[in-house]
């Protein structure tokens with residue numbers, strides 16, 4: 221794995237005062253920039269906030285938005301909210317899993333694609349929906365979902 | 370410019386309210402559904418078209434983004450002020466025509482009317498039964514404009530309070546209004562306010578819960594993005610009433626636009642002296658910030674949410690001591706749902722009696738619902754509490770989709786329950802729903818039709834909660850896995866006799882012994898479907914039959930030749946090529962080729978395709 225840009229980590233840390241309550245927010249920012257939480261960055265956070273490393277790890281493990289391994293470059297997110305479920309979301313998941321060769325929550329071996337689920341994007345009227353890198357696509361069928369990747 | 374006292378605020382409000390009003394305005398819906406359908410591009414195209422017509426900087430003829438217009442089913446929507454036309458399925462390509470015909474000339478473009486079967490304007494079945502209080506600014510103001518907020522009556526309540534109402538009087542108005550929490554439990558807000566007012570501590574906090582974890586619900590998101598200032602003003606009034614100096618708005622991770630809007634609104638309010646230090650020269654200060662969640666459903670629960678704000682794992686704690694006495698950092702904390710907060714300014718301004726005139730006796734006010742699922746018109750709906758479920762599902766939503774029959778209405782999110790169509794006359798209020806085995810929850814209303822399998826629905830919600838259980842207590846962590854395993858077996862045709870009985874036993878154990886609200890209510894979807902749809906469980910268990918045509922392999926489709934119109938829709942979608950026939954003749958299913966996927970059932974708009982037991986089963 222390429223070495224971690226500690227200057228960037230430092231820059232992120234300095235956006236917030238060193239109070240333990242900012243732990244989650246800092247980890248989220250690191251996640252957003254690196255697409256995962258590098259170990260070096262977690263050590264730096266622990267030092268900056270003066271909290272035990274164990275607490276950093278437990279928070280990192282608890283929240284779904286945080287990940288210890290890099291997420292895919294392109295993130296395909298299928299809505300599994302109730303409205304989408306009723307209108308066939310599981311069919312989309314099945315088709316995408318087969319095509320990408322990965323399960324929900326996984327990243328393809330080449331790191332290009334990540335497949336995730338979300339519970340409702342507020343676009344229930346367009347159900348079933350999925351997003352690719354944040355752009356919403358509605359009224360999907362399994363075959364239309366495959367056109368997204 | 371900072372406003373230095375309530376009088377200056379009043380003066381500014383008066384100026385803004387009388388300022389030059391546009392002659393005509395196109396309001397592009399910026400609700401989550403329309404944004405997803407491309408409303409942003411529509412607004413850009415309208416702006417460009419207006420520019421071409423020389424209206425780029427026009428005050429008289431404007432096009433702006435606004436909060437959710439409600440009829441998500443037909444999005445992207447464009448509303449027209451003052452004519453009240455409502456356009457639907459608008460694309461960027463329609464921009465020129467809309468600007469020339471409607472914006473400038475005030476004429477209706479008939480082909481774009483949101484609902485072609487209905488007269489244009491908002492006096493439609495979808496809107497007529499509604500009462501918009503929380504959503505009153507949607508379609509009337511730009512959500513990110515403090516000036517629009519002020520011009521539409523915003524900050525009147527805070528001005529009034531700081532000009533002469535004591536903190537006790539502000540609290541009393543909320544207590545006497547009978548306002549109940551909109552985030553799920555329906556707990557009387559006033560009781561929390563009173564107890565928090567009396568509690569002592571080194572600091573006090575106000576918190577808005579915008580975590581909105583229920584799948585299939587977007588009321589709170591629409592509010593945070595459609596009228597962020599109303600939440601902020603509510604929080605400011607709450608902080609004034611209880612004596613808090615710091616507040617947080619906790620927003621679901623998946624709602625970056627909400628975080629952004631609220632953050633900008635907070636900045637605007639501070640720069641005007643309506644938030645921050647020495648608000649309106651009163652000496653009262655409130656520092657407000659947004660906190661973004663980490664993608665954990667349990668963080669919507671109040672104690673987990675506070676743990677999350679403190680920067681810890683969002684695990685719930687047993688509530689020996691109320692958060693109003695010991696909440697954030699063990700200090701008195703007043704936590705309410707964002708919609709509850711948005712109700713506060715009008716209550717303080719107009720008084721408890723006015724608020725009690727809306728809704729029903731023990732359930733005053735209105736509630737915003739997201740009406741979704743197998744319904745003709747999905748959307749965001751606001752009704753007086755106590756309205757019959759029928760009024761929302763049938764009148765507003767238009768009932769089941771063509772060819773389908775309404776089977777159940779699910780309320781309350783994953784902790785809620787499924788009510789059969791016979792319960793449509795129940796009033797939608799906190800107490801009636803709880804008595805019927807469902808709960809109001811935060812306002813998700815999910816309509817299910819005859820193709821929705823109730824065992825599958827129970828499996829879905831149980832699976833959801835199993836994934837979101839924080840794992841702290843065993844009944845929830847283990848119980849949900851056991852329940853899910855049985856439900857999954859039933860849906861896959863591995864049902865065994867006694868499954869339903871075992872499910873009841875596990876559900877009962879889970880409800881009685883779980884630590885927090887998540888586990889205690891996790892069996893509700895199961896219990897309510899067992900209670901109202903026991904026959905479907907029996908069919909899955911004893912006959913391996915799914916009458917809804919949902920559980921693959923547990924049914925066979927049959928097309929009724931009498932009802933079939935020969936439209937060919939089922940044939941087009943069949944992945945196995947097992948639907949036979951041609952022309953206008955009724956179609957037939959070739960049982961040998963059929964893979965029992967149910968696609969034909971979903972496709973038929975005439976109710977001609979039905980699920981029947983597979984031969985040789987049962």
Ligand SMILES: Cc1cc2nc3c(=O)[nH]c(=O)nc-3n(C[C@H](O)[C@H](O)[C@H](O)COP(=O)(O)O)c2cc1C
Pocket residue numbers: 549550551552553554555556578579580581582583666667668669670671672704705706707709710811885886887
């Ligand atoms: C598992 C669980 C999830 C919850 N999720 C939410 C939520 O997303 N939003 C919310 O406002 N309340 C949620 N609640 C209810 C909160 O605990 C709390 O009662 C509520 O926010 C209080 O505000 P209110 O009285 O104004 O409704 C949840 C409760 C539980 C048990």
Ligand code: FES
Pocket residue numbers: 299300301302303304305339340341342343344345347348349584585586
């Ligand atoms: S359930 Fe999928 S967008 Fe709401």
